[in-house]
Structure formats: C-alpha cells, structure tokens
Amino acid sequence: MSVPSGLIYLDYQATTPCDPRVVAEMMPWFTESFANPHSLDHAAGRAAHDAVEQARAEVAAILGADVREVVLTSGATEANNIAIKGAVRHLLDRGDPRRRVITVATEHKCVLESVRDLAREGCEPVILPVRPDGTLDPDVLGEALRVPTLLVSIMAANNETGVVQDIAALAPLVRGAGALLHSDLAQAVGKVDVDVRAWDLDLASVSGHKLYGPKGVGALFVRRRPRVRLTPLFSGGGQERGLRSGTLPAPLVIGFGAACRIARAEAPAERARVAGLRDRLLAALRAGCDGVHVHGAMAGRLAGNLNLRFDAVRALDLMAAAPQLCLSTGSACSSAEVTPSYVLTAMGLDGDQAAGGLRLAVGRYTSPADVDRAAAILCQAVARCRAQGSVSAP
Numbered sequence: 001m002s003v004p005s006g007l008i009y010l011d012y013q014a015t016t017p018c019d020p021r022v023v024a025e026m027m028p029w030f031t032e033s034f035a036n037p038h039s040l041d042h043a044a045g046r047a048a049h050d051a052v053e054q055a056r057a058e059v060a061a062i063l064g065a066d067v068r069e070v071v072l073t074s075g076a077t078e079a080n081n082i083a084i085k086g087a088v089r090h091l092l093d094r095g096d097p098r099r100r101v102i103t104v105a106t107e108h109k110c111v112l113e114s115v116r117d118l119a120r121e122g123c124e125p126v127i128l129p130v131r132p133d134g135t136l137d138p139d140v141l142g143e144a145l146r147v148p149t150l151l152v153s154i155m156a157a158n159n160e161t162g163v164v165q166d167i168a169a170l171a172p173l174v175r176g177a178g179a180l181l182h183s184d185l186a187q188a189v190g191k192v193d194v195d196v197r198a199w200d201l202d203l204a205s206v207s208g209h210k211l212y213g214p215k216g217v218g219a220l221f222v223r224r225r226p227r228v229r230l231t232p233l234f235s236g237g238g239q240e241r242g243l244r245s246g247t248l249p250a251p252l253v254i255g256f257g258a259a260c261r262i263a264r265a266e267a268p269a270e271r272a273r274v275a276g277l278r279d280r281l282l283a284a285l286r287a288g289c290d291g292v293h294v295h296g297a298m299a300g301r302l303a304g305n306l307n308l309r310f311d312a313v314r315a316l317d318l319m320a321a322a323p324q325l326c327l328s329t330g331s332a333c334s335s336a337e338v339t340p341s342y343v344l345t346a347m348g349l350d351g352d353q354a355a356g357g358l359r360l361a362v363g364r365y366t367s368p369a370d371v372d373r374a375a376a377i378l379c380q381a382v383a384r385c386r387a388q389g390s391v392s393a394p
Contacts, residue, residue: 003326006324007324007325007326008324008325008326008370008373008374008377009326009363009365009366010325010326010327010360010361010362010366010370010374011326011327011328011359011360011361012304012361012362012363012364012366013159013160013162013187013210013302013304013305013359013361014328014361015209015210015215016209016210016211016212016213016363016364017212017364017365018209018212018213018214018255018259019212019213019258019259019262019364021258021262022212022213022214022255022258022259022262023255025254025255025258026214026251026252026254026255026258027251029048029051029250029251029254030251033047033048033051034048035047035048035250036048036247036250037049037051037052037247037248037250037253038237038239038247038248048250051250051254052072052248052250052253052254053067054254054257055253055254055255055256055257055258055260056070056072056219056253056257057257058256058257058258058260058261058264059072059206059219059256059257059260061260061261061264062189062190062194062260062261062263062264063185063189063194063195063196063204063206063219063221064194064195064196064197064198065196065197065221066224068224069196069221069222069223069224070219070220070221071219071220071221071222071240071241071243071244072217072218072219072240072244072248072253072256073205073217073218073219073220073240073244074216074217074218075207075208075209075215075216075217075218076108076110076184076185076186076205076206076207076210076218077108077110077207078218078233078244079205079206079207079218079219079220080108080110080111080114080153080182080184080205081110081114081233082220082230082232082233082243082244083153083182083203083204083205083220083222083230084101084111084114084115084118084151084153084182085114085117085118085231085233086230086231086232086233086243087150087151087180087182087202087203087228087229087230088101088118088121088123088150088151089121089230089231090229090230090231091150092121092122092123092150093231096150097148098148098149098150099122099123099124099150100123100124100126100144100147100148100149100150101115101118101123101124101125101126101149101150101151101152101153102115102126102128102141102144102145102149102151102152102153102179103115103125103126103127103128103152103153103154104127104128104130104136104153104154104155104165105127105128105129105130105342105343105346106130106134106155106158106160106161106163106342106343106346106347107153107154107155107184108155108159108184108186111153111155111184112127114153115127115153123150124147126144128140128141128144129346130346130347131347132347132348133163133296133297133300133347134158134161134163134295134296134343134347135163135165135166135300136154136165136170138169138170138173141170141173141174142173145173145174145176145177145179148177148178149174149177149178149179150179150180151179151180151181151182152174152179152180152181152182153181153182153183153184154167154170154181154182154183155183155184155185155186155187155188156183156184156185156187156188156192156194157185157187157188157191157192157301157302158187158343159186159187160307160341160343160344160357160359161295161296161301161305161307161343161344161347161359162187162296162301162302162304162305162306162307162361163296163297163300163301164188164192164300164301164302167183167199167201168198168199168200171199171200171201172200175200180202180203180228181200181201181202181203182201182202182203182204182205183199183201183203183204183205184204184205185204185205185206186205186206186207186210186218187210187302188302189206189210189211189260189263190210190211190212190259190260190263190267191211191267191271191302191303191304192271192302196221196223201221201223202222202223202228203220203221203222203223203228204220204221205218205219205220205221206218206219206220206221208252208255208256208259211259211260211263212259212262212263212364213252213255213256213258213259213260214251214252214255214256214259216249216252217249217252217253217255217256218256219256220243220244222243230243232244232245270364271303272303274303274304274362274363274364274366275303275304277304277362277366277368277371278303278304278305278306278362280368280371280372281306281360281362281371281374281375282294282306282308284371284372284375284376285308285375285378285379288375288376288378288379289310289378289379289382289383290311291310291311291312292308292309292310293308293309293310293311294306294307294308295307295308295309295344295347295349295357296347302361304361304362304363304366305359305360305361306359306360306361307344307357307358307359307360308357308358308360309353309356309357309358310356310382311356312385312386313356313382313385313386314355314356314385315329315355315356315357315358316329316355317385317388318358318378318381318382318385319358321381321384321385322377322378322380322381324377325374325377325378327358327359327360327361328358328359329341329357329358329359340352340354340355340357341354341357344357360374
C-alpha cells in the first residue's frame with residue numbers, strides 16, 4: 001500500500017486505506033455481479049442479496065452481535081444520528097416523561113450535535129466533563145443519572161486522543177438508571193476487543209473506512225432482547241427493517257464484511273505490531289526533541305495513537321514545516337477550523353496548549369523506516385519553528 005511519492009501517512013484515525021484483499025472482493029460486485037440486492041425475483045439479485053447477508057454476518061461477528069441486530073448504514077455518522085435521535089423520538093412519541101439525554105464533552109461532533117439537536121424537541125442535553133486523562137468519572141455519570149434519563153451516549157475510543165473509555169464499568173450505572181446506552185465504536189472496532197453483549201450496549205455504531213474497508217458504509221447495532229425501538233430518520237422503501245430505507249451498496253457492504261473478517265483474524269498480532277511502532281515513534285521524538293508532551297495516559301489508549309504537543313510550537317506551523325507528513329490537529333471533521341481542539345480543552349488544556357496538539361496514528365501499512373523518518377522530519381521541523389518564533393504554551 002502506497003501514498004504519493006515522498007509522503008508518510010500518519011493519519012490512520014482519520015481514515016485507513018482499503019486493504020487490497022478487501023478491494024479484490026468488492027470489484028466483481030461493481031461490474032460482473034451488479035444486481036440490486038433487494039431484487040429477489042431473479043438469480044442475480046439473490047446472489048447479491050446472499051453476499052450482502054454474509055457480509056452482515058461478518059459485521060455482527062466482530063461486534064459480538066446477532067446478525068439480525070445489524071442495520072447497514074452509510075457510516076458511523078448516520079448510525080449515530082439514527083441511534084440517538086431515533087431512540088429518543090420513539091420514547092417521546094410513546095409519551096415517556098423523561099427528557100434528559102447525556103453524552104460526553106469529548107465525543108465526535110456528530111454525537112454532540114445529535115444530542116444538542118434534541119433540545120429543539122423538548123429534551124435536556126447534558127454534556128459531561130472528562131478527567132485530565134480523557135476518561136469519564138463514573139461518579140460524574142452517576143450524579144447526572146439521578147435525573148430520569150432517556151439515553152446515554154459514550155464513545156468507546158476517542159477519535160483524537162485514542163483514549164479508551166471503560167464501557168463495561170459505566171454500563172451498569174446506565175442500566176441501573178433505566179436509560180438506553182449507545183456507544184460510538186467507530187475508532188474501537190478492529191483496534192480493541194469489542195463485545196456489545198459484555199458491554200451491555202443497546203445501540204452501537206461502526207464505520208467501514210476506519211478498519212481498512214471502503215468509505216461510505218457502516219452499521220448500527222440495535223439490541224433485540226430487550227428490544228430497542230427506533231423512529232427512522234427518513235422515509236423510503238422500508239429496507240433494513242424499515243430503519244434505514246434505500247438500496248444497499250452491495251460492493252461497499254461486501255468490502256465492509258471482508259474488512260471485519262480480516263480484522264477478527266489479524267487484530268491481536270496487528271495491535272502488538274502497531275503499538276511497538278507507536279512506542280518507537282515516541283521514543284525517537286523524545287530523543288530528538290525536548291519539550292514533548294503526550295495528551296492522555298499511554299495506558300488505556302488505542303495501540304496506534306499518539307496525541308502530543310511540542311513546547312513553543314503551534315501545530316499548524318509544525319504541519320506547514322513538515323509537508324512530507326500526513327497528520328492532523330485532531331478530528332478530520334474539524335480540520336478546517338483554526339480553533340483549538342475541543343477534545344483537548346475538555347481535558348483541561350488551555351487554548352495555547354490545545355493549539356499545539358497533533359494527532360499521529362500509525363497503522364497496518366506503516367513501516368519501521370516510516371516511523372524513523374517521520375521522527376527525524378518532525379524534530380527538524382520543531383527546531384525550525386522554534387527558531388522562527390512559533391509559540392505554543394508549555
């Protein structure tokens with residue numbers, strides 16, 4: 001797998017390249033076997049349907065779910081919207097008197113905005129703070145749940161810092177309060193062991209392009225027992241049990257299933273290799289630069305993630321000084337903004353410190369040579385920025 005000549009890709013949390021094995025499985029379904037998977041009146045349509053259902057089973061397997069609990073979507077953003085708005089609206093339509101909806105300050109924007117959108121429908125959005133290490137304090141969650149609550153949404157792994165929440169420990173608090181529990185698993189699936197049963201989740205979202213599958217496809221886990229009911233976001237032909245109408249993109253779904261199957265088989269070994277590369281990168285940066293600060297604890301984070309800053313250097317200046325490196329200041333959805341990362345400020349960093357935050361993520365196709373070269377380039381760029389007077393708070 002390659003990127004344009006001379007570039008080193010260190011943005012695996014923004015997206016991953018499609019695994020060539022995934023592409024190989026997808027290609028025939030674009031050209032040779034192109035039938036609509038909902039056209040069950042002929043053999044070509046049934047073949048596409050069967051391939052989609054096999055892929056759905058692979059998605060269910062990586063989640064620890066029943067195949068009937070997997071609703072296919074265009075990605076995690078859509079799945080998060082369906083889960084949060086759909087579940088809350090269904091309960092409100094039934095006359096449920098509760099109004100509180102809880103999430104966490106470091107969630108992806110599609111979760112934060114979905115929760116805030118519900119305020120226009122009479123709900124009370126509650127955005128909980130996190131501790132300096134990026135984790136949610138169970139006591140804070142417990143206190144918020146003292147007010148009757150419809151739904152709680154807590155992501156499993158953060159898209160900027162890689163911080164992993166202890167969902168299994170938080171779930172009993174939500175269950176005890178009688179609320180639904182949703183988790184955005186987009187960054188977690190394929191990188192940590194996910195089990196929707198062990199975590200006692202009612203709803204969970206996943207995206208294909210975060211685990212070496214294609215962009216434009218994802219899934220929503222919807223618990224069957226006890227059954228979670230949702231109000232669909234839009235009307236149509238009633239596909240996906242009426243929860244997500246629209247013709248399924250069979251090639252993308254098949255690629256998504258292949259990516260899940262590969263991840264299940266290879267994740268443990270890949271996790272160890274990627275963690276070693278991440279640690280090698282950090283060691284090289286610390287050896288070549290002073291004033292390196294990692295955001296969040298090294299324990300309890302995704303194996304490939306580093307979120308850090310360098311004293312007296314702004315992240316945007318550093319990226320401009322190191323154009324050979326593909327990295328980011330945080331979530332790709334926020335990369336056009338010049339404001340400091342809201343995730344880092346929620347963890348207690350001031351504006352100047354947060355403005356220095358860089359997200360580096362290694363992955364399946366990162367080599368030791370890539371890591372060594374990237375560290376050298378970054379340290380040289382840091383030195384140039386400091387000499388030119390770029391300032392970020394220590």
